[in-house]
């Protein structure tokens with residue numbers, strides 16, 4: 001399936017849940033919050049376990065009409081026919097990923113706190129550029145912190161949707177959207193909540209108040 005453009009809204013990233021039934025139950029609730037994008041991410045399972053989970057999460061996303069990207073692996077994205085991939089500094093070259101995936105699939109690139117990575121990612125054809133960590137992250141406590149100003153600068157100068165990640169909560173989300181974030185990438189605040197559907201739905205109001213979306217990259 002293709003993503004709705006411009007990409008703007010809640011972007012859910014799955015937690016490291018080893019039990020597939022538990023993960024699917026949590027994802028099922030979270031999808032009820034109508035995220036614009038979901039990333040399958042698991043840093044603990046082996047490749048076979050990740051493939052099984054990713055394929056099952058993709059089926060839930062398809063049923064909900066939500067595009068799903070895979071963290072780290074172009075091969076896994078191709079294998080299960082996901083909607084794209086998210087690549088960090090250790091995950092391969094975004095331009096090579098574009099050559100493998102073609103024009104229709106989503107490629108997101110981690111930029112951390114580094115402007116040069118954002119410029120290179122935009123040149124390589126990334127569909128969105130992710131900055132973080134914006135706040136202290138329960139999932140990645142050692143992540144480098146990124147200044148809020150990078151969000152607005154990327155939005156103004158690079159013409160790509162901008163994702164913010166790291167320690168985002170429904171309470172601190174508004175300042176990120178006001179600063180220029182199009183996508184709020186969230187793990188703990190939604191997936192550790194008693195009901196991910198209820199917590200996820202709290203993000204909708206933040207986007208109604210924020211700046212206008214960035215144009216789709218050419």
Ligand SMILES: Cc1ncc(COP(=O)(O)OP(=O)(O)O)c(N)n1
Pocket residue numbers: 013039041043071072086087088089090091108109110130131132163165185
């Ligand atoms: C939306 C989004 N932004 C950043 C990341 C982090 O990617 P990376 O640095 O490759 O770290 P891991 O997620 O692989 O641990 C992300 N996954 N998603």
Ligand SMILES: Cc1nc(C(=O)O)sc1CCOP(=O)(O)O
Pocket residue numbers: 110112131132133134136137138139140143144165166167168185186187188189
């Ligand atoms: C996967 C990831 N990448 C980050 C970065 O800064 O690049 S922060 C992060 C974890 C985000 O999880 P939570 O919403 O629980 O803080």
Ligand SMILES: [Mg+2]
Pocket residue numbers: 071072086087088089090091
């Ligand atoms: Mg990675």
